[in-house]
Amino acid sequence: MRTRMCPPPSAPQAGTPPGLPRRPCGGVWSAEVAAAAPRGGRARPRAGAALAAGRCERHRINTSCSGHWARQFREFDSRAYLNRESREHFTICRERLSRAPHRRQPRDSRDCLCRLSRVHHCALRGLRQAPAPLPAWSCAAGWPPGYGIDTGKGRDRCEGRSSMEWMDQVKGKGKIGLPHAQNSQQALKEFTATWGDLGPERRPGTSAPTLFLAAPAGPEPLGYNGAGVRYFYRGSGDASSKEARGSTLTGGAIATRRHRWTKQLSSDFLTGAAMPTQVGGARERADAAARRVGSCAEAKQAPGAPAAVSRIDLAGAFDRAAPQFAIQLPASAERVEFPDLLRPGAGAAGRRPGAAPKLCAEGLARDDSERLVRLCISGEARAGPRPLARPRPGVHACVAVPASRRELVRLGAWRGYQFVGAEGGAEWALLRGLLSREEARLVLSRMPPLDAFEAKPDSIDGAATHEFYVYKAARLLHRPLDDVMRPAMDRAMLFVRARYACDTCVVCFSLVRRYLEGERRGLHAHQDMQASVSVVFTLNSEDYEGGLFLMSNYSAAQSYLPLRTGDAVVHQADLLHGVAVSRGNRWSWSLWIKPEAECNMFVTVKGHFTAADSDGDGRLSIAEAEEFARRANLQRPSAAPGRGREVAAALLRVADMDGDGLLDAYEAFTVVFKSTMPSMPPRVR
Numbered sequence: 155m156r157t158r159m160c161p162p163p164s165a166p167q168a169g170t171p172p173g174l175p176r177r178p179c180g181g182v183w184s185a186e187v188a189a190a191a192p193r194g195g196r197a198r199p200r201a202g203a204a205l206a207a208g209r210c211e212r213h214r215i216n217t218s219c220s221g222h223w224a225r226q227f228r229e230f231d232s233r234a235y236l237n238r239e240s241r242e243h244f245t246i247c248r249e250r251l252s253r254a255p256h257r258r259q260p261r262d263s264r265d266c267l268c269r270l271s272r273v274h275h276c277a278l279r280g281l282r283q284a285p286a287p288l289p290a291w292s293c294a295a296g297w298p299p300g301y302g303i304d305t306g307k308g309r310d311r312c313e314g315r316s317s318m319e320w321m322d323q324v325k326g327k328g329k330i331g332l333p334h335a336q337n338s339q340q341a342l343k344e345f346t347a348t349w350g351d352l353g354p355e356r357r358p359g360t361s362a363p364t365l366f367l368a369a370p371a372g373p374e375p376l377g378y379n380g381a382g383v384r385y386f387y388r389g390s391g392d393a394s395s396k397e398a399r400g401s402t403l404t405g406g407a408i409a410t411r412r413h414r415w416t417k418q419l420s421s422d423f424l425t426g427a428a429m430p431t432q433v434g435g436a437r438e439r440a441d442a443a444a445r446r447v448g449s450c451a452e453a454k455q456a457p458g459a460p461a462a463v464s465r466i467d468l469a470g471a472f473d474r475a476a477p478q479f480a481i482q483l484p485a486s487a488e489r490v491e492f493p494d495l496l497r498p499g500a501g502a503a504g505r506r507p508g509a510a511p512k513l514c515a516e517g518l519a520r521d522d523s524e525r526l527v528r529l530c531i532s533g534e535a536r537a538g539p540r541p542l543a544r545p546r547p548g549v550h551a552c553v554a555v556p557a558s559r560r561e562l563v564r565l566g567a568w569r570g571y572q573f574v575g576a577e578g579g580a581e582w583a584l585l586r587g588l589l590s591r592e593e594a595r596l597v598l599s600r601m602p603p604l605d606a607f608e609a610k611p612d613s614i615d616g617a618a619t620h621e622f623y624v625y626k627a628a629r630l631l632h633r634p635l636d637d638v639m640r641p642a643m644d645r646a647m648l649f650v651r652a653r654y655a656c657d658t659c660v661v662c663f664s665l666v667r668r669y670l671e672g673e674r675r676g677l678h679a680h681q682d683m684q685a686s687v688s689v690v691f692t693l694n695s696e697d698y699e700g701g702l703f704l705m706s707n708y709s710a711a712q713s714y715l716p717l718r719t720g721d722a723v724v725h726q727a728d729l730l731h732g733v734a735v736s737r738g739n740r741w742s743w744s745l746w747i748k749p750e751a752e753c754n755m756f757v758t759v760k761g762h763f764t765a766a767d768s769d770g771d772g773r774l775s776i777a778e779a780e781e782f783a784r785r786a787n788l789q790r791p792s793a794a795p796g797r798g799r800e801v802a803a804a805l806l807r808v809a810d811m812d813g814d815g816l817l818d819a820y821e822a823f824t825v826v827f828k829s830t831m832p833s834m835p836p837r838v839r
């Protein structure tokens with residue numbers, strides 16, 4: 155291990171404060187270091203911080219130079235939120251430095267460090283000088299212009315918050331950077347009002363979208379998730395590949411002009427794990443990762459065990475940074491025990507044994523118990539894409555069930571329990587057995603054939619929806635299902651009308667979703683922006699593991715509601731939720747409820763679409779899109795009056811998800827959908 159200083163540069167150094175040695179790797183000491191330097195002594199900033207801030211200081215490196223260099227470089231490259239200018243600058247720096255005097259293989263860690271710090275320094279200088287500053291709203295707490303970087307140490311210049319946390323807050327609550335918005339609904343409303351400004355050509359100085367995570371000059375393709383929140387692309391380590399720009403920040407769907415919608419695991423944002431670096435194959439990678447998570451998280455009924463006992467096999471590899479899994483508490487469970495959590499060496503060949511974990515909490519899960527239980531399992535994980543050199547102790551898996559309290563509810567002749575809770579400030583209610591078991595059985599028995607289900611790209615993840623509509627825009631489409639669903643729907647509406655100030659609310663959409671093995675395994679975390687109130691019924695909890703999860707923000711752990719067949723979850727558009735099924739086939743039935751006038755809008759939009767589609771081929775060309783935009787009164791703030799073609803071009807750019815240059819009805823509806831969000835009626839009870 156060496157601790158020598160870099161050789162002094164031959165040129166005299168300007169700007170070296172008295173009391174400090176000549177700066178070893180070129181440049182000047184930062185004011186911060188100078189201030190921290192003891193009189194006549196030498197500053198000793200922490201090595202990591204010093205590197206990240208571009209200072210060169212005594213530093214010990216105990217690893218091979220090239221490996222260390224490469225690792226640091228990769229980290230910097232992938233973590234920095236670079237806008238285009240910074241990225242170019244960074245690339246130039248990298249190239250220049252690779253041709254610089256240090257080009258020869260570094261002889262030791264000292265040379266390595268010098269080169270490393272020079273790259274950092276150069277790149278950071280580039281960042282500071284980036285001509286396109288981040289807009290003021292990029293961080294409410296005042297992220298200085300031109301400086302948007304996460305050093306990988308979890309800190310940035312955004313008032314001490316890591317940019318990760320900051321992003322989190324933006325995505326989860328929509329509050330940061332939105333000085334006028336009181337809540338995410340309002341924020342998103344403001345956001346969607348600027349829909350026309352989506353697009354790569356947005357320039358600084360134009361009116362800023364209210365919820366926008368990228369520098370205006372950032373990598374071009376932008377997309378938004380189900381909540382209407384736009385993400386920008388994280389810089390990729392592979393600068394040579396344009397496709398690599400598709401590597402995304404986190405959860406939700408990303409749409410680009412060039413690429414179809416891609417899936418993304420939400421967990422990788424915080425952990426940095428399983429971060430796909432290229433769009434090509436991102437879906438496959440996400441699927442593989444989902445499978446990995448699924449396979450490690452099995453909650454099984456032990457063969458021959460009494461029905462009340464459930465067993466968890468932590469099998470296979472799981473994400474060491476954020477292993478998560480869900481179990482369904484068996485409906486009949488009185489006591490839930492996990493006697494054999496991890497059997498060392500058991501299972502698939504090549505699996506590494508882990509130290510036996512211990513149960514840190516156990517819970518009772520009686521039917522209709524006062525609260526839903528939460529179970530945690532602690533242990534040490536050795537599994538993973540690469541075994542950990544030193545397993546980390548601590549809680550590695552939690553069967554997280556949101557906290558709740560139980561209340562008795564009467565809805566007409568129906569009497570039952572509701573569990574109420576809140577996740578990330580968004581309230582939910584679980585109505586146990588709002589649909590009776592018999593009704594659930596009838597619903598399943600009347601299910602239309604699989605090919606009658608829609609397979610359009612889902613607005614959340616772009617994959618086939620596999621959903622069947624019983625009502626669309628309040629119009630009944632399938633009587634056989636409605637006949638058996640109606641009593642439960644009426645009960646749900648009694649509940650909704652009593653709980654929310656929404657007298658004119660109607661069931662605007664009623665749909666069944668299926669999550670079949672080999673077909674669809676889940677739905678990314680999202681908010682239901684298409685409904686004022688959503689009601690989701692569980693139709694067959696016995697047949698699958700996993701299910702509906704809630705999240706308090708996009709980086710938070712998923713907590714699973716222990717739903718049983720017939721249970722209904724009622725929530726509003728602010729609840730972040732998704733679906734993950736790790737085994738079996740799942741069916742759910744959702745009601746999307748909104749004020750009648752807002753619901754009728756779909757009929758109006760459909761009328762506009764049909765009227766604009768002059769050749770009747772079901773798809774709008776740019777000329778037809780112009781007519782559609784005019785009729786639907788879609789506006790683009792920065793477009794001059796009378797510039798209809800410009801509006802239509804922006805509309806196509808934003809809405810044309812399959813990139814065929816035309817707008818089909820689904821694409822047109824989606825964009826209108828997102829630009830006209832429902833109100834969120836206040837809760838009255």
Ligand SMILES: O=C(O)CCC(=O)C(=O)O
Nearest residue numbers: 667682690702733742744
């Ligand atoms: O299938 C479910 O349980 C929920 C579906 C959902 O969240 C949605 O369609 O928005």
Ligand SMILES: [Fe+2]
Nearest residue numbers: 680681682731
């Ligand atoms: Fe949803």
